[in-house]
Amino acid sequence: MPETAILTDVVVRDGLQALKTVVPTQRKIELVRALIAAGCTRLEVASFVNPKLVPTMADADELCGQLPRAAGVQYGGVVLDSRGMDRLLEADLDWGGVVIAASDTFLERNQRCDRAGALARIVEIERMRRDGKTRISGYVSCCFACPYEGPTDFEVVAELCDTLLQLGVDDVYLADTNGHGTPPKTRELLNRVLARVPADRLGCHFHDTHGQAIANLDVALLAGIRAVDAATAGLGGCMFAPGATGNVASEDVLVLLAAHGIDTGIDAQRMAIAGQSLCDELGLLNNSKSGQALLAAYQ
Amino acid sequence: MPETAILTDVVVRDGLQALKTVVPTQRKIELVRALIAAGCTRLEVASFVNPKLVPTMADADELCGQLPRAAGVQYGGVVLDSRGMDRLLEADLDWGGVVIAASDTFLERNQRCDRAGALARIVEIERMRRDGKTRISGYVSCCFACPYEGPTDFEVVAELCDTLLQLGVDDVYLADTNGHGTPPKTRELLNRVLARVPADRLGCHFHDTHGQAIANLDVALLAGIRAVDAATAGLGGCMFAPGATGNVASEDVLVLLAAHGIDTGIDAQRMAIAGQSLCDELGLLNNSKSGQALLAAYQ
Numbered sequence: 001m002p003e004t005a006i007l008t009d010v011v012v013r014d015g016l017q018a019l020k021t022v023v024p025t026q027r028k029i030e031l032v033r034a035l036i037a038a039g040c041t042r043l044e045v046a047s048f049v050n051p052k053l054v055p056t057m058a059d060a061d062e063l064c065g066q067l068p069r070a071a072g073v074q075y076g077g078v079v080l081d082s083r084g085m086d087r088l089l090e091a092d093l094d095w096g097g098v099v100i101a102a103s104d105t106f107l108e109r110n111q112r113c114d115r116a117g118a119l120a121r122i123v124e125i126e127r128m129r130r131d132g133k134t135r136i137s138g139y140v141s142c143c144f145a146c147p148y149e150g151p152t153d154f155e156v157v158a159e160l161c162d163t164l165l166q167l168g169v170d171d172v173y174l175a176d177t178n179g180h181g182t183p184p185k186t187r188e189l190l191n192r193v194l195a196r197v198p199a200d201r202l203g204c205h206f207h208d209t210h211g212q213a214i215a216n217l218d219v220a221l222l223a224g225i226r227a228v229d230a231a232t233a234g235l236g237g238c239m240f241a242p243g244a245t246g247n248v249a250s251e252d253v254l255v256l257l258a259a260h261g262i263d264t265g266i267d268a269q270r271m272a273i274a275g276q277s278l279c280d281e282l283g284l285l286n287n288s289k290s291g292q293a294l295l296a297a298y299q
Numbered sequence: 300m301p302e303t304a305i306l307t308d309v310v311v312r313d314g315l316q317a318l319k320t321v322v323p324t325q326r327k328i329e330l331v332r333a334l335i336a337a338g339c340t341r342l343e344v345a346s347f348v349n350p351k352l353v354p355t356m357a358d359a360d361e362l363c364g365q366l367p368r369a370a371g372v373q374y375g376g377v378v379l380d381s382r383g384m385d386r387l388l389e390a391d392l393d394w395g396g397v398v399i400a401a402s403d404t405f406l407e408r409n410q411r412c413d414r415a416g417a418l419a420r421i422v423e424i425e426r427m428r429r430d431g432k433t434r435i436s437g438y439v440s441c442c443f444a445c446p447y448e449g450p451t452d453f454e455v456v457a458e459l460c461d462t463l464l465q466l467g468v469d470d471v472y473l474a475d476t477n478g479h480g481t482p483p484k485t486r487e488l489l490n491r492v493l494a495r496v497p498a499d500r501l502g503c504h505f506h507d508t509h510g511q512a513i514a515n516l517d518v519a520l521l522a523g524i525r526a527v528d529a530a531t532a533g534l535g536g537c538m539f540a541p542g543a544t545g546n547v548a549s550e551d552v553l554v555l556l557a558a559h560g561i562d563t564g565i566d567a568q569r570m571a572i573a574g575q576s577l578c579d580e581l582g583l584l585n586n587s588k589s590g591q592a593l594l595a596a597y598q
Contacts (some may be wrong), residue, residue, distance in 0.1 A: 021342050034347040081514045094392065097430045169425070179592070182555060182557075183514075183558065183560030184558045184559055184560075185557070185558060208588055209588060209592045210551065210554045210588055210589040210592055211502055211513050211548065211550075211551030211554065211587065211588035211589050212513055212551070212554060212555065212558075214511055214514045214553065215482075215513045215514035217514075217516045218482040218514045218517070218518075219517075222553065245588070245591070245592060246597070249510065251510075252509065252510030252511070255481065255510065255511060256481060256482070256514065258481075259481030259483045259511075260483055261483075261485060268507065271391065274461075285584065287588075288510065288588075289507055289508060289544070290509040290510050291506070291509035292544070293478070293509055293544060296544070
């Protein structure tokens with residue numbers, strides 16, 4: 001098995017996006033600094049979307065202007081249209097995440113377009129990127145189920161992954177938007193998707209709503225997938241997905257990766273301290289079991 | 300794959316044992332009633348140990364005298380010696396759990412005896428049981444690691460499982476006392492243990508200290524194991540194992556079992572309500588992700 005993983009901490013974007021409170025830009029920068037100090041090298045930091053619809057991300061441009069630019073550290077953000085891509089390019093981020101849902105209803109409610117419309121926007125975004133620099137990651141949301149339509153047809157997910165790669169995205173992430181994945185479903189989904197897409201161009205963005213995310217990631221790692229999104233302290237959710245709670249916790253993912261012989265160079269305890277400090281300030285529960293255990297051992 | 304599982308909810312014993320507060324007997328009975336109403340059929344309710352050493356379990360005899368005896372509902376308790384077994388038989392419980400550690404240091408500190416001494420006590424307990432009625436489950440604690448000695452030799456675990464079955468226990472449980480298990484380690488451990496012990500006589504008692512327990516159980520289910528200990532709301536710990544936090548949450552286990560096509564007949568939402576009500580009263584955090592999600596959906 002390979003010894004490296006591409007771990008992206010999404011707490012600054014996905015972890016804070018659905019909060020009712022807007023976290024001040026300076027606090028976000030402080031969080032970014034703490035995570036880089038802990039050894040994180042890939043951070044999703046913003047959504048370049050309509051600030052009226054997503055006020056927690058309204059400071060995206062300002063935030064990106066103040067990011068500490070350290071060697072080996074990469075930043076990314078979510079872009080849904082050419083206007084967002086303009087802002088991402090202006091912000092000089094390393095990658096953009098484009099999104100399509102495996103559910104038409106979810107796509108309609110979340111991005112206000114149909115599948116053809118979403119793909120057209122992705123093509124437009126693709127065309128705008130600076131070749132060789134700005135990478136594009138494609139996300140297939142509702143990969144297991146949709147809060148409105150129920151269980152997803154895995155063949156649709158596989159087809160969308162394939163289509164995104166054909167349109168030129170660099171990699172595709174299976175996004176379990178509302179945490180409906182289980183290990184058996186993950187095995188079934190990956191069987192379908194890996195028949196069309198190579199494991200080294202596939203990633204996982206799992207939510208831990210029902211406590212199955214680490215188990216699902218174990219399945220993905222066994223299948224050869226090495227790109228994983230996770231959020232410090234397991235924060236996060238989706239404001240358009242009722243009942244969707246935290247992303248899988250980065251601290252817990254580190255334990256799993258280490259068990260698979262994969263070292264990320266991240267200091268889990270420093271990460272846990274950064275996460276707990278944020279939770280304390282915002283009055284949120286720390287959703288990382290390992291983070292809590294590391295902090296208990298630290299005290 | 301078989302469609303049944305032997306799910307034992309251990310919240311009344313393991314969930315409450317390490318608490319600093321002593322939960323009143325009547326409150327424990329109320330919890331038992333709520334769990335039975337939710338569909339639980341196997342409950343570990345007490346430890347028949349020295350009440351001075353474990354004050355939270357001092358009411359074991361009184362509690363057992365008040366248990367609601369419903370058809371199809373079985374109760375068990377922990378017994379470490381013949382004195383404990385006397386009390387368990389007097390209490391008319393359905394099974395006793397005997398314990399041996401894969402670590403000599405842990406055994407010495409936890410049970411104040413060496414391996415030979417612990418096995419001798421188990422033989423004594425075995426002899427006392429009412430044939431055909433009182434079942435005995437053997438627990439091999441520290442199955443992955445010991446807080447004092449570090450990583451466990453899996454060959455020792457396999458040998459102890461085999462020995463316990465030869466001594467006459469009905470089944471053996473791998474107990475991850477301090478939550479050091481990971482999916483790769485679980486695969487390795489089960490490879491060793493299943494070479495000596497059939498899957499239908501093996502169970503798992505996992506703690507979720509580092510968020511890996513559901514993933515470990517997925518490995519165990521794939522290996523054919525069907526006996527699982529879990530605690531409502533993921534409560535629990537071990538007062539003799541520093542850093543050991545909650546048992547794997549029953550609500551999250553139900554999601555995994557259902558995903559494997561195993562129906563327990565338990566109403567997860569009613570269980571989650573019972574768990575949250577207990578957490579609220581005791582000022583504890585609910586450690587079940589699925590429990591929290593079910594409650595959010597319920598409100």
